[in-house]
Amino acid sequence: MSQAVSPEVQAKAKAAKDRLDAHTYEIVQWHFHPSTGCPFWLDYAKTQIKFDPLKEVKTYDDLKKFPEFQDEWLRGGPVRRWVPQPLADKPLYVFETGGTTGVPKSRVSHDDWRTDYSNFSETLPDDKFPRGANWLMLGPSGPRRLRLAVEHLAQVRGGICFCVDLDPRWVIKLIKKGWMEHLEEYKKHCIDQALTILGANHNVQCMFTTPKLLESLCQALEKQGKTLKDVGIKGIFSGGTEFTPQWTRFVTEEYLDGVYMTPTYGNTLMGLACSKPVGPADGYKIAYYAPQPRAVTEVVEFNDYNTVVGYGQTGRVKLTTLTKELFVPGFMERDEGEREMPFDKYPWDGVSGVRPFHQLAEATTVGVY
Amino acid sequence: MLTIPVLRWGKPYESLEHDEVKHFLTGEPIARLGQANGGLLQRDMRFAKRARDVLRDIPHDDLLERIKKAADLYLNATLPMGDGVQSPDDFARQQSASTGLPVHMAKANMQKNHYVLTNMSTMLDALTRGLSPKILARGYGVESRGVTVSYQCQSPVVGLVLPSNSPGVHTLWLPVIPLQVGLVLKPGSSEPWTPYRITAAFYEAGIPREAISIYPGGHDVGPAVLSACDRAMIFGGTATIEKYKGNPRVQAHGPGFSKILLGDDIVDDWPKYLDVMVQSVYANSGRGCINTSGIWASRHTKEIAAAIAEKIGPVEALPPDDPNAGLAAFTTPGAAQAIWKLIESKFKESGVTHVTEKYGPRLVEKERCAYLRPTVVHCTSSQAAIAKDEYMFPFTTVVECPQDQMMEQIGQTLIATAITNDERWAQQLTDCTHIDRLNVGPIPTIKLDWLQPHEGNIVEFLFRNRAYQTTPERLAKLG
Numbered sequence: 001m002s003q004a005v006s007p008e009v010q011a012k013a014k015a016a017k018d019r020l021d022a023h024t025y026e027i028v029q030w031h032f033h034p035s036t037g038c039p040f041w042l043d044y045a046k047t048q049i050k051f052d053p054l055k056e057v058k059t060y061d062d063l064k065k066f067p068e069f070q071d072e073w074l075r076g077g078p079v080r081r082w083v084p085q086p087l088a089d090k091p092l093y094v095f096e097t098g099g100t101t102g103v104p105k106s107r108v109s110h111d112d113w114r115t116d117y118s119n120f121s122e123t124l125p126d127d128k129f130p131r132g133a134n135w136l137m138l139g140p141s142g143p144r145r146l147r148l149a150v151e152h153l154a155q156v157r158g159g160i161c162f163c164v165d166l167d168p169r170w171v172i173k174l175i176k177k178g179w180m181e182h183l184e185e186y187k188k189h190c191i192d193q194a195l196t197i198l199g200a201n202h203n204v205q206c207m208f209t210t211p212k213l214l215e216s217l218c219q220a221l222e223k224q225g226k227t228l229k230d231v232g233i234k235g236i237f238s239g240g241t242e243f244t245p246q247w248t249r250f251v252t253e254e255y256l257d258g259v260y261m262t263p264t265y266g267n268t269l270m271g272l273a274c275s276k277p278v279g280p281a282d283g284y285k286i287a288y289y290a291p292q293p294r295a296v297t298e299v300v301e302f303n304d305y306n307t308v309v310g311y312g313q314t315g316r317v318k319l320t321t322l323t324k325e326l327f328v329p330g331f332m333e334r335d336e337g338e339r340e341m342p343f344d345k346y347p348w349d350g351v352s353g354v355r356p357f358h359q360l361a362e363a364t365t366v367g368v369y
Numbered sequence: 370m371l372t373i374p375v376l377r378w379g380k381p382y383e384s385l386e387h388d389e390v391k392h393f394l395t396g397e398p399i400a401r402l403g404q405a406n407g408g409l410l411q412r413d414m415r416f417a418k419r420a421r422d423v424l425r426d427i428p429h430d431d432l433l434e435r436i437k438k439a440a441d442l443y444l445n446a447t448l449p450m451g452d453g454v455q456s457p458d459d460f461a462r463q464q465s466a467s468t469g470l471p472v473h474m475a476k477a478n479m480q481k482n483h484y485v486l487t488n489m490s491t492m493l494d495a496l497t498r499g500l501s502p503k504i505l506a507r508g509y510g511v512e513s514r515g516v517t518v519s520y521q522c523q524s525p526v527v528g529l530v531l532p533s534n535s536p537g538v539h540t541l542w543l544p545v546i547p548l549q550v551g552l553v554l555k556p557g558s559s560e561p562w563t564p565y566r567i568t569a570a571f572y573e574a575g576i577p578r579e580a581i582s583i584y585p586g587g588h589d590v591g592p593a594v595l596s597a598c599d600r601a602m603i604f605g606g607t608a609t610i611e612k613y614k615g616n617p618r619v620q621a622h623g624p625g626f627s628k629i630l631l632g633d634d635i636v637d638d639w640p641k642y643l644d645v646m647v648q649s650v651y652a653n654s655g656r657g658c659i660n661t662s663g664i665w666a667s668r669h670t671k672e673i674a675a676a677i678a679e680k681i682g683p684v685e686a687l688p689p690d691d692p693n694a695g696l697a698a699f700t701t702p703g704a705a706q707a708i709w710k711l712i713e714s715k716f717k718e719s720g721v722t723h724v725t726e727k728y729g730p731r732l733v734e735k736e737r738c739a740y741l742r743p744t745v746v747h748c749t750s751s752q753a754a755i756a757k758d759e760y761m762f763p764f765t766t767v768v769e770c771p772q773d774q775m776m777e778q779i780g781q782t783l784i785a786t787a788i789t790n791d792e793r794w795a796q797q798l799t800d801c802t803h804i805d806r807l808n809v810g811p812i813p814t815i816k817l818d819w820l821q822p823h824e825g826n827i828v829e830f831l832f833r834n835r836a837y838q839t840t841p842e843r844l845a846k847l848g
Contacts, residue, residue, distance in 0.1 A: 178612050184596065215408045222412075246385040247406050254412055284385060 004311075005341055012347035016292060020348075021059040023293035024322060028057040031084065031327040039081040040073070041327060060296070063320060064306045066329040074105035082108045087325065096143035097268045104143070107268050112325045113145045116271030117153040119291055120264075123274050124157075128235035128260035133205035135161040138194045138213050139240055140168045145268055146240070150208045162202060164193040166213065187213075191220045198231040205232055210240040211247060218255035228259045239264035239272070242355055245284035252284070264288070265354055269321050269328055270295040276343065276350065288354065289346035296320045299339035299351050302359075305332060308349070309339050316357055334360050371400040373451035373561060375585065376568065377413050378420065379578020388558060388585065392466040393700040393738045394689070399466055400451065402561055405584035407593030410553070413582060414526075414597045420551025421525035423577040429502035429549075432576075433490050436547050439567070439574035440486030444479055448569040460566055465689045467559045468534060469698030469738060472690050474653055478537055482567065485540045485819055489547045495820035496544070496828045503847075505828075506549055509837040511844055519837030520828075526551035527831065528598030530591045530605075531564060533557030534700075534761065537657050538604055538622065539567065540819075544827055546571060552581045555594050559700065561585055595619060600831055620830055624759045625658030625783030627814040630798075631666035631673075632789025633772045639669050640676070642788055642811050646765075647680045649786065649814040651743060654697040655763030658783050661814045662759035664767045665751070665775050674724045674747040674767035681763055682728030686740035696762065698738040705732060705739035708760055712744065715758070720749035724767075751778040776801050783824065784814040 005013070031041045032053040045053055051065055079094055087110050095113070096104040135154035141147030147163055154161035166186075174183040194217055198204055209217065214236065221227060228236075236259060243263045252261070265288040266272040273288035273295075290297040299315040301307045309315035317335045321328040336357045340350035374381035384403035391398055424432065442448060447456045455463070461475040468475075485492065497505065500520070504510035509519040527545045531554060532538060545552055556564045561583075568581050584590050595601050595618075602620045603609060613621040629646055631639060649661035666673060687694040699705035709732040716723050724745040725731065733740040743763035748756045751770045757780050758766065770778055776797060779785070786808040787798050795809045805824060808814065817823060 180592065180596075219408075219411060222415075244386065244406070246404065247408070249385055250406055250409050254409070 005343075009342055009344055009347055012344065013342045016342075016347045017060075020293040020296065024060045024063065025058055027322040027324065027327055028053050028063075030324050036084055036086055038084045043081075060320075063329045068305060069328055069331045071105055071331065074107065075103040079106055079108055082326065084324065093145070093148070094143075095145035095268045105268075107145075107326060109145065110325055112271070112323050113149045114152050115323075116291065116294070117149045118156050119294075120272045120274065121153055121156045124235065124237070124262075125260070129157060129206045129237075130234060132158040133234070134159045134203050136194060136197055136204045136207040136209075137161050137163045138190065138207060138209040138217065139164075139166055140210075141165045142167055142169075146208070153208075154206070157206075159206065162197045162204060164190055164197065166190050166210075187216055188220075191216050195220055195224075198233075203232070205234045207233060207236050209236065209238055211238055211243055211251075212241060214238055214261075215247075215251060215255075218251070222255075227257050228255070229257050233259050235259070236261040237264055238262070239266055243286050244355075245286060248278055248286060249280070249284040252279075265351075267333075269326070269331060270297070270319050273297060273351075274346070276340075276346075285352055286354070287340040287350045287352035289340075289348065289350040290319075292346075292348050294321070294323050296322070296348075297333075297351050298349065299337060302336075305330065311339050311341055314338050314353075317351055317354065333357070370398055371451040371453045371455075372403070373400050373565060373585075374403040375405045375409070376581065376583040377409070378416055378582050379572065379580075382409075388587075390467050390559060390561065393469045393698055394466075394735070396737055399463055400561070402558070402585045405586040405590055407586070407589035410555075410582070410584045410586075410590060410593045411597045414553075416579070417524075417526045417551060417553075417598075420580045420582075421522065421549060423579050424546065424549040424551065425506050427549075427577075429506060432549070433547060435571075435574040435576055436486055436489050439570040439576065440483050442573050443486065443567055443570035444483040446570070446573070448566060448573060450565060450569060455566065455569075460562055462690075464560065464562045467562070467700075469689070469700045470654065470656075471687075471694035471697065473692050473694065474697070477653070478539075478563075481537070482539055482543065482563070485543050488819065489544065492819050493544060493547060493828075496822060496826055505832060507847075509839075510847055517837060517839070517844060519835050520832040521835055522550065522832055524550070524599035524831065526553050526598055526600075528553040528555070528594035528601035529564075530555045530594050530601070530603040531557050531560065532604040533559040535560075535604065535656055537653060539563045541622065541823065541827070542602065543567070545831075546576060546580060548828070548831060550600075550831055551579075553594060553598055554581070554583045555590050556583060556585050558585070620825055622658065622824055625660070626663070626757060626759050626779075626781055627659055627661050627784040628663040628665060628779055628782050628786070629661050629814065630775055630779070630785055630787045630789075631664070632787065632791050632794055633667055634791045635788055636666045636669055639666070639673050643673075643676055643680070645786070645788070645811045645813050646673070647677055650677065650745075650765045651681050651684075651695065651763045652813070652815045654695060655743070656697055656761050657815065658759075659815045659817065660763070661786075662765055663757060663779070664765055665770050665779065666767070667769065667771050670749075670767045670769040671747055674722075674745050677765065677767070678724040678728065678745040681743035682725035682745065684743050684763075686733045686735075686742065696740050696742065698735070698740055699761075700738050702737075705741050706734070708762075709741060712746075712755070712758075712760070712764075715753075715755040716746070718753055718755070721753050721755055722747040779803075784808065786810075786812055786814050 031037050032045050090110045093109045094106050096106045098104050137150040151161040263275045263286050264272050271291050273290045276287045298308050298318045300318045317333040319331045319333050334357050335354050337351040337354040340352045342348050375384055386404040387401040389398040390400040447454050461472050464475040465472040505520050512518050529542050554564045604622045610621045610623040613619040684695050686696050724747050731742045731744050741762040746766045748766050748768045751768050756766050756768050782804045784806045785804045788811050
């Protein structure tokens, strides 16, 4: 890092690391203290590990003492075992991820989703996502937190959010059944609703959508002789499925016509990782930076999840969530990518080239919506 | 190393993503192949109509002359290939290196494509039953017998999702440009060579660049071809065939399950037909849907199986540049092993005998690839699980089955060669709707008459014969 990063960024990175260590200590104290911790972690500390997190976790690196987090723990109930005691009487939400077959992973939340998206709002440029403008959320809602989160984002920015739902579990079933005509019709059904909203004089200038739906929306508008710009869109934040530099270049060159689009990487556990500005100068490389210190992404060796790879090297993405509502040390994502340098805006490690983890990719239906 | 770009209606497009085409023996990269995304292809379909328009602007005789010229260029010339050039020898070596096909078979496939392109005029005449090309170009006209007819083109372009492992299939789409319909090609990841070389030859011969697009790419490009083109061909396995069955927009090509049926009247003379059987199983490394995968007879089946095994059982896996190489390599890691494991599991069934066993192991594993040596299996019953199997190497079952049950038992059959003089049986076979191409007589299943349709008439796939009425004066002006 030292040779490619300016002394200023190095100093910022050091400060960020110090903040992360302090934050980690605070969060671990909260989740493992008998008066605040949730039933899952309190029981885990008693029965599954031979160290005392309250005494032995002082820095972020100390989290390596925890065995690998098993995503199976997030499947099934009782869901309240994840609720820290001070939140037990608060209004709670449960958000799900996956779930095409079997029991989906779930996360209980009180206010994290609002915090994550309020923070994300601060990263959006006001000229591309004008304050007071209305939003369109075109993507998966249902048991996901995305619909509420985008709606909150719109409200934080003084707007109102219109929503069009897409059920990705049904989409995956259609693909597995080979019902491609149904798939096309379902996609069209979603796009038609979006076109109706965009054509109804609602002052929609900002939107969230997935890469696939963005492409379909642009195609549908083109058939009407219009562009996103023509219908008033100024800024798009997109995510939900894999972005590639080629796709980003394609949509930028062929469809966006100057409309701003920022790729994001995230999930129910993490919140949103923002991308470094994407463009032709950098070959449309997409590098994501997690919202530290609330969540951390690392790129780790395929055969040693406690060792980060060198900068520019490839590894599996490891996620750690550190909020007062959820503690997840070292969740192995189903993605791989390259480790990226810190920079001025996000002075901590990022990850680029995110794609399905090669050892799982063949069994995964990706990029479906 | 060559870098080969996506071609968007003839214009090279430098993708940000590339796939490496690798040598199957050494693993060395041979080419960097630009990767398109599905959306790129779908957006380009705005210009699909232009592809047909620019071809219709060329008088048909002129177009066929250019096709003939392209045939010679394809076979003999050094042509542009990505950022470099490619001689005919380069082509054969590169195709062999990425597909595992022996070099001499790659050259034989070139001859086949050359033949089809050179004889396009005669082929189209046969496939259209003598219809004037002007009628197909204009959409209507008057036949030589004075009847007004209309053939409406169903799509300005044909999309093709091409396979990686069967360089022999390309003859199927060669008539598309001569029929003044554009091409949207998605080459197989290991076999970009033929689509790019034929396209280069077409361009050099004066076919407008705007008539052809080539989109190598990942998992989203094939579906994009099928959804964006109103007529498309796809190559795949039985599941692919089933998926598109009855879909008028898609012609799916897959396993052939081609067979030789020996009639009761001639089966006692089976040694006379041994060469036809061997050639049908073994030619072109048994990779094609036109290769025989089942030989059916009511008697002498053990002797027939033993005789075929004696001929092809000893064949060894030779290096791809050996002129005697008869076997193509399986280049996908683990594929040959999985296939052999499946076949072996079926040997356990009662009445099933692996006749080539005495000629040594069939599975030959190399460092980066594997071969399957010719395999002959005898089945005392058509009910055996392996009886109707087909694999991509010289493999055949020899099935004992009474003649009067054969038609009922053989199942879907792309090519059936019935060796018989029994006209009554020949007529029954002629009427049998699950046989696509029927040869009556000792004709190898691999011998194609190019003047006859293969797996459906491409003219009928691309043009719809419909009613068209107009005034005599208007028709008189057509000339």
